[in-house]
Amino acid sequence: MPVRILLVDDHEVIRQGVRSIFRDSRPAWEICGEAATGEEAIQAAKALAPDVVLLDITMPVMGGLEAAPHLIKLGYQVLIFTMHESETLSDEIRKAGIHGYVQKSQATRDLIFAIESVLDGGTFFGREAKLEGKQDTGLKRGPFLRTAFGFC
Amino acid sequence: MSEARLQRPGRICVSAKTASFEPWFLAPEINWREHDCDGHGVQLYTEDSFLLGEMGGFIGRTLESGGAAIVIATESHRQGLEKQLQSRGMDTAIATEKGRLVTLDAAETLSKLMVEGYPDAGCFTEVVGDAISRAKSAAVNEDSRVAAFGEMVALLWAEGKPDAAIHLEQLWIDLARTHRFSLRCAYPMNVFRHEDADGFLKMCAQHSDVIPADGYSRLLTNEDRLRNIAALQQTEQAYLTLQAAQKELERQIAEKMETQEKLEASERSLRNLSGRLLRMQDEERRHIGRELHDTIGQYLAALKMGLDLMKPEIEGKPGMESNGNRAAEQLGVCIHLADESITEVRTMSYLLYPPMLEEMGLKTAVPWYLEGFSKRSGIRATFEIPDTFPRLPRDLELSIFRVIQESLTNVLRHSASATVHIRMAIQNGTVFAEVKDMGKGIPLAILQFAHDAPDAPGIGLHGMSERMRQFGGNLELLSSEEGTTVTATAPCEEAVSTGTSRPSSHCHDAADSAISPRLALLHRPEVGNAR
Numbered sequence: 001m002p003v004r005i006l007l008v009d010d011h012e013v014i015r016q017g018v019r020s021i022f023r024d025s026r027p028a029w030e031i032c033g034e035a036a037t038g039e040e041a042i043q044a045a046k047a048l049a050p051d052v053v054l055l056d057i058t059m060p061v062m063g064g065l066e067a068a069p070h071l072i073k074l075g076y077q078v079l080i081f082t083m084h085e086s087e088t089l090s091d092e093i094r095k096a097g098i099h100g101y102v103q104k105s106q107a108t109r110d111l112i113f114a115i116e117s118v119l120d121g122g123t124f125f126g127r128e129a130k131l132e133g134k135q136d137t138g139l140k141r142g143p144f145l146r147t148a149f150g151f152c
Numbered sequence: 153m154s155e156a157r158l159q160r161p162g163r164i165c166v167s168a169k170t171a172s173f174e175p176w177f178l179a180p181e182i183n184w185r186e187h188d189c190d191g192h193g194v195q196l197y198t199e200d201s202f203l204l205g206e207m208g209g210f211i212g213r214t215l216e217s218g219g220a221a222i223v224i225a226t227e228s229h230r231q232g233l234e235k236q237l238q239s240r241g242m243d244t245a246i247a248t249e250k251g252r253l254v255t256l257d258a259a260e261t262l263s264k265l266m267v268e269g270y271p272d273a274g275c276f277t278e279v280v281g282d283a284i285s286r287a288k289s290a291a292v293n294e295d296s297r298v299a300a301f302g303e304m305v306a307l308l309w310a311e312g313k314p315d316a317a318i319h320l321e322q323l324w325i326d327l328a329r330t331h332r333f334s335l336r337c338a339y340p341m342n343v344f345r346h347e348d349a350d351g352f353l354k355m356c357a358q359h360s361d362v363i364p365a366d367g368y369s370r371l372l373t374n375e376d377r378l379r380n381i382a383a384l385q386q387t388e389q390a391y392l393t394l395q396a397a398q399k400e401l402e403r404q405i406a407e408k409m410e411t412q413e414k415l416e417a418s419e420r421s422l423r424n425l426s427g428r429l430l431r432m433q434d435e436e437r438r439h440i441g442r443e444l445h446d447t448i449g450q451y452l453a454a455l456k457m458g459l460d461l462m463k464p465e466i467e468g469k470p471g472m473e474s475n476g477n478r479a480a481e482q483l484g485v486c487i488h489l490a491d492e493s494i495t496e497v498r499t500m501s502y503l504l505y506p507p508m509l510e511e512m513g514l515k516t517a518v519p520w521y522l523e524g525f526s527k528r529s530g531i532r533a534t535f536e537i538p539d540t541f542p543r544l545p546r547d548l549e550l551s552i553f554r555v556i557q558e559s560l561t562n563v564l565r566h567s568a569s570a571t572v573h574i575r576m577a578i579q580n581g582t583v584f585a586e587v588k589d590m591g592k593g594i595p596l597a598i599l600q601f602a603h604d605a606p607d608a609p610g611i612g613l614h615g616m617s618e619r620m621r622q623f624g625g626n627l628e629l630l631s632s633e634e635g636t637t638v639t640a641t642a643p644c645e646e647a648v649s650t651g652t653s654r655p656s657s658h659c660h661d662a663a664d665s666a667i668s669p670r671l672a673l674l675h676r677p678e679v680g681n682a683r
Contacts, residue, residue, distance in 0.1 A: 011446075011450040013451060014454055021461065058445070063511060065511060066511075083453055084507060086507075089507075105452075105490075107456075107457050107460070108457055108460030
């Protein structure tokens with residue numbers, strides 16, 4: 001039985017990217033529906049009963065963090081799919097009972113693995129490896145803009 | 153008429169009739185008793201005996217010449233006057249019986265006149281006017297004079313009601329238009345104090361004659377009299393000077409108050425303006441931050457996905473190894489650049505506007521920010537906030553966040569501290585946010601400078617304290633060689649909610665009214681491994 005995924009993101013380019021990843025790596029998986037807001041996601045989930053809901057955070061009207069508890073209550077597996085990178089966020093997501101968290105910038109590497117983990121009854125909150133090599137980011141980048149805005 | 157005369161009503165001065173005399177020698181050999189003619193004189197006195205002597209003469213001469221008299225005085229003065237008249241050989245009982253001498257108690261008569269704190273014109277005419285008419289009709293012949301001696305004005309003055317006294321004087325003057333009589337008011341000198349200069353002059357102005365107090369007529373030589381007049385003139389001059397000084401002072405006070413008001417108004421408008429500027433700046437940063445994250449960020453993420461998807465195709469094609477390697481190398485560079493761009497855009501957007509502040513409040517946004525700050529700066533940041541910390545109004549949350557952000561910038565730039573501790577709490581309706589480092593502290597000179605000129609640029613204190621001031625709050629800076637602590641405080645409403653949802657009046661998200669998923673987000677038990 002093919003895996004059915006509800007894809008929730010308000011950016012078409014992202015949805016397109018995800019479709020490409022599935023097409024290349026798991027052609028058997030089915031994107032059973034797409035939505036662009038939290039409310040649409042809840043409606044679509046009720047109608048389509050997907051195996052996994054891939055849920056963006058920042059969306060108009062109702063964001064992913066608002067929609068997630070409702071989806072979980074309805075019994076769906078929810079994976080947050082976001083631009084944000086933060087351990088604090090990761091903790092909040094975990095505390096809220098959401099099943100996992102995938103960064104959009106690591107989609108090609110992590111998304112399939114994360115979905116399969118969740119389908120197996122597990123969770124996914126990033127791979128240790130992905131944090132490697134990130135320690136040097138920041139300070140020296142974009143000095144001009146940062147100085148201009150007066151931020152550290 | 154004497155040669156020295158009060159030139160204008162109420163002005164004490166001596167005029168020269170003949171220019172060939174030195175004014176000094178125009179010492180008036182005044183017989184004040186000549187002032188018995190019709191008019192409204194005021195007799196100043198310090199000693200009762202003097203007043204009684206003068207009034208005894210004034211009333212006595214009138215009665216002796218067949219006229220009538222009306223006396224409105226205090227009991228002791230009435231008795232004293234009666235003795236004076238009797239000593240002149242008059243039978244006051246007969247005069248009273250015939251109605252030629254009318255005596256009334258000053259306080260009692262005054263009480264009949266007063267309406268709402270002021271002597272009433274109608275009552276005055278009724279009581280005093282009638283008394284004068286009656287006395288006049290009792291006079292020996294129609295042309296006889298009526299002399300009046302009144303102390304009601306002095307009573308009002310002594311009671312501290314100079315305005316009422318002046319008003320009563322005016323009523324006497326008005327009465328003189330319809331009734332013919334000669335009036336003498338009497339004021340004891342001790343009711344006038346220095347600060348009464350204005351009132352004293354006004355009182356004088358009500359009278360056609362101002363008759364000096366006791367000493368004057370007892371003086372024997374011209375020189376003494378002149379000295380006395382000079383003293384009176386000097387007193388008047390002093391009063392006038394005092395009055396002018398007082399007016400000038402009043403003018404200056406009014407001017408200063410006006411300046412003060414203007415200053416306060418301009419301060420208020422400056423504060424409003426700086427508040428507006430801060431809000432505009434926040435709004436602009438929020439807009440740019442969100443745009444960066446929501447548009448460029450998403451495109452970059454999609455670009456990264458596309459590049460990542462190309463990787464196995466390019467790396468894995470057999471037979472194209474030489475070209476493939478070059479392409480794979482280029483692809484690797486592109487992927488790296490995409491990664492860097494994503495990180496950069498994300499950092500920029502976080503700095504411009506804290507992610508999740510609106511959605512989840514300070515309890516999430518601050519540690520999120522600290523996480524990035526520690527990564528970028530290498531400074532270990534710890535955060536302490538009670539679980540019950542509520543959501544605050546949006547603007548206040550942002551301002552507190554900005555104060556923390558600005559303080560952390562200072563910690564990084566100036567403190568050389570390896571750690572920083574952030575603590576937030578709410579106590580007795582006040583929200584506290586404290587940023588404490590273990591660095592080298594702010595040099596005293598700079599601290600002093602910041603204290604003396606908080607507007608001066610440098611460590612951003614002005615912006616921080618201005619932010620707090622917008623909410624009626626405060627910013628406190630404590631610094632020593634052991635570190636610096638910045639504490640921001642602001643009054644806030646009692647805790648409305650301890651979760652992630654904002655107090656209802658500040659909710660701007662339609663979804664909040666139906667459900668409170670943000671609240672649930674923090675408190676749901678873990679269900680991750682179920683199923």
